[in-house]
Amino acid sequence: MKKNIIILLISIILTTIGCTPPETIEIDTQPVSENFIGHGVEWSAYPHGDSPDAEWGYLMTDEKLEMVYKRLDYMKPRIVRVMDVAGWRYFKGVNAKGEPILDFDCPEVQMVCKILDYCQRNGIVVLLGDYGVPGFWGYPGNIDRVDDPRFIEMTTQYVSFLVKEKGFSCIKYYIITNEPNGDWACTRGEWDQWKKGVEMMAEAFANEKLDITMAAPDVVELSNNHKSEYTGWQWVEQSVKQLDHLTGVYNVHCYADYQFIRSGAFMEHYAAVGETIRPTGKPMIFGEIGGWYHTLELGGEYKKRMQSTEFASEDSQLFVYDYLYGVDMADMLIQTMKAGWHGASAWMLDDAMHTIGDLGDKDQLKVWGFWNSLGTELIGDPKHEEIRPWFFTWSLMSRYFTPGMKIYNPTQEESFHRLRVVAGSSGTGSTIAIVNADEVDHTFDLKMNINGKSDLDIYDYVESGYQTDENSFPVPVDKVTTEKVKKGFTVTIPARSFKLLTNIPIN
Structure with a gap:
C-alpha cells in the first residue's frame, strides 16, 4: 500500500512539473519609438547597364526592371537610398572656363528617373546622394572637394x-x-571640408526653395579613421552638436560580424549611439546595413567561397545564398528597432548594380543582393536571377512594419537566451517579429494588446523549410485570433529561426 502511495505521489509530482505553464512575454504599452519610418533597400541606377554607352551596354531593359518592380511590389520598401556619381549621369566635363557641362536629357538620367518614378508612385521616402565628387572618380575639371562651389551648384x-x-x-x-x-571617401575623413559642404548645399537648396533636408553624417559608425579628427561615433556626436539645424534625418552605416549580431552586442551598442541623437527629436536610420562572416568556422567557410566564386569581388557577401543570412539580417533589423531606431536600408537590392571600384568588370561583381537581375547576361546562369532566402525575412519586416507605427519591446525576455521580440502598432493593426538566435528551441506565452479585429497571419522561417508561392514570396503557415494573443498565445520558435505575426492590411 505504501509503495502504491509513493508511486502515486511521484506520478503527481512529475505530471505537475510537466504541466508547468511557460513563461509569459508581454509586449509593453510604452513605445520605445514613435513615428517609425520603415525599412527598405539601397537601389542604385545600374551604372554599368543603364544605356547603350555603358560598360555592359543597355542590359537593364524595361523588361528587367518590371521583374524588379514586381518583387518590390511585394516587399513594399518604405525607404530607398539612391546613391550616384555625377559623372555616371549628367556631368559631361567642364568648358574652357572650368564650368561644369550638364545634360539632364540623357539615357543615364532617364534610368534614375525610372527608379524615382517607382518610388513616387508608391509613396517611398528617397534619400538621394552622391558617392563622391567628380574628381574623385577621375572625371575632368578638378572638382575634387564637396565644398567646391561648382559641385554645389551643379548638384x-x-x-x-x-x-x-x-x-x-x-x-x-x-x-x-x-x-x-572613411579614408576611402572623397573627403578622406576631413570633417571641416564635409561640414562646409553640407552647409553650402543646405543653403543652395533653401535658395532654390527645395523642400529637402540633409541626411547626416552617413558614416560607418564603427570605423575609426586615424587621419580623421573624430572617431565614427564622434562624427555622429558632432553632427548633432554642429549641424542639427540643417539635418532632417540622422543616418549611419553598419556592417557587423555575425558574432556581434547574435550576441546582442549590436543592440546594446546602437542603443547607446541612439542616445546621442534622441534629444534632437529627429529620426535615426541605418542608410546601409549588412552582415559579415569573418571569424571562427563561418569565417573559414567564407574564405573558401571567395576563392571558388569567379564572378564575385572581395566586397561580397556570399552567404546571401544561404538560409542563415536570412536569420542574421532579421536579427540585426529587430535589434535596430529594439534600440529605438526608425528604419534601415539593406545593402543591397541587386547584384547587377555595382562592381569593385565600379569599373564594370563582370568578374568583380559586388554580390550582396536579393538576386542578380543580369544573372544570365553576366554569369551565364539564370538561377542567379532567382530570389534568395533572405528576401523572405527582410520583405516581411519591410512590408508589415509600416510608416507611422509605434514600436514596442517586451516587458521581459531576459530569461530566454538570445531571443528577441519586437512589435509595432498602427491604427489598422499590429505586427510582432521574433528571432531565436539561440541553438535551442524556446517556448513561451506571447501576450499583446493587438490593434485591429482581423486574425493575425503567422509566417515561419525555419531551416527545415519555409513556405513561398510561385513567385517565391512568403506565405503564412497559420492564423491566430486577436483575442487569443491578447490573453496569451503559446509560441514555440525553433533554434536559429524567425517568426512574424501580423494583421496589418496591405493594399
Whole structure:
C-alpha cells in the first residue's frame, strides 16, 4: 500500500512539473519609438547597364526592371537610398572656363528617373546622394572637394530638375557624399571640408526653395579613421552638436560580424549611439546595413567561397545564398528597432548594380543582393536571377512594419537566451517579429494588446523549410485570433529561426 502511495505521489509530482505553464512575454504599452519610418533597400541606377554607352551596354531593359518592380511590389520598401556619381549621369566635363557641362536629357538620367518614378508612385521616402565628387572618380575639371562651389551648384541644378521639372517630391533627404569619415571617401575623413559642404548645399537648396533636408553624417559608425579628427561615433556626436539645424534625418552605416549580431552586442551598442541623437527629436536610420562572416568556422567557410566564386569581388557577401543570412539580417533589423531606431536600408537590392571600384568588370561583381537581375547576361546562369532566402525575412519586416507605427519591446525576455521580440502598432493593426538566435528551441506565452479585429497571419522561417508561392514570396503557415494573443498565445520558435505575426492590411 505504501509503495502504491509513493508511486502515486511521484506520478503527481512529475505530471505537475510537466504541466508547468511557460513563461509569459508581454509586449509593453510604452513605445520605445514613435513615428517609425520603415525599412527598405539601397537601389542604385545600374551604372554599368543603364544605356547603350555603358560598360555592359543597355542590359537593364524595361523588361528587367518590371521583374524588379514586381518583387518590390511585394516587399513594399518604405525607404530607398539612391546613391550616384555625377559623372555616371549628367556631368559631361567642364568648358574652357572650368564650368561644369550638364545634360539632364540623357539615357543615364532617364534610368534614375525610372527608379524615382517607382518610388513616387508608391509613396517611398528617397534619400538621394552622391558617392563622391567628380574628381574623385577621375572625371575632368578638378572638382575634387564637396565644398567646391561648382559641385554645389551643379548638384542643386540636378536635384531641382528632378523635383521641380520631373515632380519627384519623394526625394526628402540629401547625402552630400558617401561615408565621409572613411579614408576611402572623397573627403578622406576631413570633417571641416564635409561640414562646409553640407552647409553650402543646405543653403543652395533653401535658395532654390527645395523642400529637402540633409541626411547626416552617413558614416560607418564603427570605423575609426586615424587621419580623421573624430572617431565614427564622434562624427555622429558632432553632427548633432554642429549641424542639427540643417539635418532632417540622422543616418549611419553598419556592417557587423555575425558574432556581434547574435550576441546582442549590436543592440546594446546602437542603443547607446541612439542616445546621442534622441534629444534632437529627429529620426535615426541605418542608410546601409549588412552582415559579415569573418571569424571562427563561418569565417573559414567564407574564405573558401571567395576563392571558388569567379564572378564575385572581395566586397561580397556570399552567404546571401544561404538560409542563415536570412536569420542574421532579421536579427540585426529587430535589434535596430529594439534600440529605438526608425528604419534601415539593406545593402543591397541587386547584384547587377555595382562592381569593385565600379569599373564594370563582370568578374568583380559586388554580390550582396536579393538576386542578380543580369544573372544570365553576366554569369551565364539564370538561377542567379532567382530570389534568395533572405528576401523572405527582410520583405516581411519591410512590408508589415509600416510608416507611422509605434514600436514596442517586451516587458521581459531576459530569461530566454538570445531571443528577441519586437512589435509595432498602427491604427489598422499590429505586427510582432521574433528571432531565436539561440541553438535551442524556446517556448513561451506571447501576450499583446493587438490593434485591429482581423486574425493575425503567422509566417515561419525555419531551416527545415519555409513556405513561398510561385513567385517565391512568403506565405503564412497559420492564423491566430486577436483575442487569443491578447490573453496569451503559446509560441514555440525553433533554434536559429524567425517568426512574424501580423494583421496589418496591405493594399
